[in-house]
Amino acid sequence: MKLTNGSTTESLATINPAIIESDNDTDKGCFDEIYLEKKQQIEACLSEENVDIDKLREFAISPGGFVTDDLRQRAWPKMVGIDVENIPPKPDEAVLHGHRDYNQVVLDVNRSLKRFPPGMDDNIRLGLQDQLVDLIMRVLVRHDELHYYQGYHDICVTFLLVVGEDVAFALVDKLSMNHLRDFMDANMDRTKHILNYMYPLISRVNPKLTDFLERSEVGTIFSLSWLITWYGHVLPHLRDIVRCYDFFIACHPLMPIYLAAAIVLYREKEILENECDMCILHGLLSKIPDDLPYEQLIVRAGQLYKKFSPDEVAHDAILNFKKSQQLAKARIQNRQKYLKPVKKKRWFPLLYQDGSNIYLKITFWTLTAVISATVIAYLKPSDWDMNIAGWWT
Amino acid sequence: MTTEQKTEVRKPEKEFESSVTVLEKQTQRRIFKIIVIGDSNVGKTCLTYRFCCGKFPDKTEATIGVDFREKMVEVDSENLKLQLWDTAGQERFRKSMVQHYYRNVHAVVFVFDVTKMSSFENMPGWIEECDRHNLNKEIPRIFVGNKCDMTDKIAVNTNLAQKFADSHNMPLFETSAKDDEKANHVDAIFMTLAHKLKNSKPMMPLHLSQYGTGYQNNDIVNINDSPERRGLRRATQDADGNKDGNCAC
Numbered sequence: 001m002k003l004t005n006g007s008t009t010e011s012l013a014t015i016n017p018a019i020i021e022s023d024n025d026t027d028k029g030c031f032d033e034i035y036l037e038k039k040q041q042i043e044a045c046l047s048e049e050n051v052d053i054d055k056l057r058e059f060a061i062s063p064g065g066f067v068t069d070d071l072r073q074r075a076w077p078k079m080v081g082i083d084v085e086n087i088p089p090k091p092d093e094a095v096l097h098g099h100r101d102y103n104q105v106v107l108d109v110n111r112s113l114k115r116f117p118p119g120m121d122d123n124i125r126l127g128l129q130d131q132l133v134d135l136i137m138r139v140l141v142r143h144d145e146l147h148y149y150q151g152y153h154d155i156c157v158t159f160l161l162v163v164g165e166d167v168a169f170a171l172v173d174k175l176s177m178n179h180l181r182d183f184m185d186a187n188m189d190r191t192k193h194i195l196n197y198m199y200p201l202i203s204r205v206n207p208k209l210t211d212f213l214e215r216s217e218v219g220t221i222f223s224l225s226w227l228i229t230w231y232g233h234v235l236p237h238l239r240d241i242v243r244c245y246d247f248f249i250a251c252h253p254l255m256p257i258y259l260a261a262a263i264v265l266y267r268e269k270e271i272l273e274n275e276c277d278m279c280i281l282h283g284l285l286s287k288i289p290d291d292l293p294y295e296q297l298i299v300r301a302g303q304l305y306k307k308f309s310p311d312e313v314a315h316d317a318i319l320n321f322k323k324s325q326q327l328a329k330a331r332i333q334n335r336q337k338y339l340k341p342v343k344k345k346r347w348f349p350l351l352y353q354d355g356s357n358i359y360l361k362i363t364f365w366t367l368t369a370v371i372s373a374t375v376i377a378y379l380k381p382s383d384w385d386m387n388i389a390g391w392w393t
Numbered sequence: 394m395t396t397e398q399k400t401e402v403r404k405p406e407k408e409f410e411s412s413v414t415v416l417e418k419q420t421q422r423r424i425f426k427i428i429v430i431g432d433s434n435v436g437k438t439c440l441t442y443r444f445c446c447g448k449f450p451d452k453t454e455a456t457i458g459v460d461f462r463e464k465m466v467e468v469d470s471e472n473l474k475l476q477l478w479d480t481a482g483q484e485r486f487r488k489s490m491v492q493h494y495y496r497n498v499h500a501v502v503f504v505f506d507v508t509k510m511s512s513f514e515n516m517p518g519w520i521e522e523c524d525r526h527n528l529n530k531e532i533p534r535i536f537v538g539n540k541c542d543m544t545d546k547i548a549v550n551t552n553l554a555q556k557f558a559d560s561h562n563m564p565l566f567e568t569s570a571k572d573d574e575k576a577n578h579v580d581a582i583f584m585t586l587a588h589k590l591k592n593s594k595p596m597m598p599l600h601l602s603q604y605g606t607g608y609q610n611n612d613i614v615n616i617n618d619s620p621e622r623r624g625l626r627r628a629t630q631d632a633d634g635n636k637d638g639n640c641a642c
């Protein structure tokens with residue numbers, strides 16, 4: 001591969017000052033101070049010959065995450081298990097541009113201005129936008145089963161800004177086959193199903209709030225962009241976005257929905273002060289306030305995860321899913337064909353990794369006419385390329 | 394506030410008296426929901442932003458799922474609230490996410506891009522989709538060709554668009570969200586719709602239009618239907634609903 005670690009860092013030096021300037025402004029000094037010790041520990045951990053992934057995972061989750069983008073550049077590839085020295089080369093332009101999703105990607109990248117640090121030189125930004133298109137297309141052309149969705153570019157731009165095109169490609173390539181896999185089906189059934197985890201989580205902590213939300217019929221779509229962009233589309237500061245990414249990379253693929261539940265729970269008071277009306281609540285909830293205490297919410301999401309495992313919540317989520325399916329069916333006479341063939345399938349959900357050791361937890365159940373979101377193989381790096389379809393009966 | 398605006402209300406419980414009184418004092422305000430649909434990149438977000446926020450947004454982003462904007466308008470001295478649902482154009486969203494929002498809408502705005510033939514050619518698909526969701530066929534629908542400012546790039550000529558609009562019984566508007574001189578035009582389009590809605594008959598069955606009503610939010614009374622017939626009655630029901638203490642409204 002052309003770009004070695006060194007040159008990646010170098011190319012980022014032109015990007016990063018702008019990011020730091022606009023994003024870390026006043027509290028940067030204070031931030032560095034608090035995490036000084038942690039930074040040194042991460043540094044030490046990364047300098048070891050055999051990096052302890054478990055330990056990295058702890059750093060990623062605990063307050064501050066990997067603290068700086070320099071450390072992220074080194075830690076993320078380790079966490080995801082990619083070899084930065086062996087990144088597949090970029091295919092020809094014709095291949096990238098010939099993909100079915102190419103036009104949509106270009107439209108979305110052209111409209112991604114907000115995601116670049118304010119004050120960034122236009123030429124640098126335009127260059128990065130070109131790289132963003134390429135990086136997205138590189139992943140898509142490699143995996144025919146992956147379908148681009150609007151919002152995927154919000155994830156990719158985050159990686160691009162932190163680690164540069166090539167490493168970003170390698171990271172996103174792997175994550176797309178794992179954490180992001182469910183969002184990239186031909187349709188959004190599994191994405192919808194993941195959204196259905198949110199209410200069961202909220203209701204276990206706060207039934208009153210759930211009741212209020214359910215009565216308003218606000219649904220879950222206000223959190224769709226949170227989930228499928230890993231909050232990249234909705235958090236105003238890159239520093240908060242990358243902090244969340246540290247967390248998500250280290251955790252179970254369903255963690256973003258646990259964070260969504262934590263955010264909604266945190267905003268209880270504000271929510272209940274409003275009218276019990278779909279539009280009003282959608283408007284309120286879909287905009288995440290600037291000043292959320294992210295570290296606290298991450299801890300909360302982690303607690304929710306420990307207390308109510310995806311296994312436990314799955315049942316309710318499926319019921320919710322069924323309920324919404326039935327409602328939709330009742331409303332819609334000529335239902336689209338794509339929902340029909342899904343009958344009696346067995347599911348092998350919830351394979352998840354605990355550190356570098358594989359800890360496979362496989363729950364089997366038979367579902368009728370329900371699509372499970374949880375068919376996610378979260379395996380050790382060497383197994384990551386395995387086709388998900390292999391896990392289906 | 395004139396006394397004419399007060400209406401008889403059944404007062405369920407003493408404790409709700411004050412809320413009801415607050416409600417009685419409100420100007421009764423009807424709310425209309427309008428869904429805006431069409432292919433990705435045709436300018437749905439820009440149009441709704443132009444109307445609700447009065448300018449062309451300098452940085453739009455792809456819409457993920459649905460965004461929501463609203464604006465108060467005055468029609469024949471009645472204040473109406475228009476709620477615009479700005480939906481994502483990418484097919485995958487429309488197929489599985491947007492359906493939820495077809496329900497309970499009072500009007501539909503179909504948008505295409507006059508510089509892009511495919512966005513026009515996809516219109517039958519959008520219309521069919523809309524029909525399929527059991528929308529009341531009486532619901533006002535309008536057909537908007539956007540990006541008229543790009544005069545040298547026009548790909549869909551007016552005749553063609555007009556024919557299509559006629560065949561579907563919709564008025565056609567050609568406009569531009571970007572062109573500041575057309576700003577009034579965009580307003581006029583939505584105002585036309587508001588007029589139509591104001592004069593239209595109630596179309597929601599009561600059970601579909603039940604909302605909680607937050608009296609804290611003093612200037613909002615959520616009424617889908619003609620206020621005389623439904624509004625206060627609903628408010629009373631909501632007050633009843635309060636008794637179980639599940640809701641802070």
Ligand SMILES: Nc1nc2c(ncn2[C@@H]2O[C@H](COP(=O)(O)OP(=O)(O)OP(=O)(O)O)[C@@H](O)[C@H]2O)c(=O)[nH]1
Pocket residue numbers: 111431432433434435436437438439440453454455456457480481482483539540541542543568569570571572
């Ligand atoms: N020239 C011109 N460009 C416009 C006009 N309206 C929108 N655009 C541009 O068209 C692009 C798409 O506009 P959006 O409003 O984001 O499109 P959308 O229909 O909301 O797209 P999705 O959210 O993907 O469904 C943006 O780059 C706008 O700047 C217009 O009236 N004239």
Ligand SMILES: [Mg+2]
Pocket residue numbers: 437438439454455456479480481482
């Ligand atoms: Mg849009």
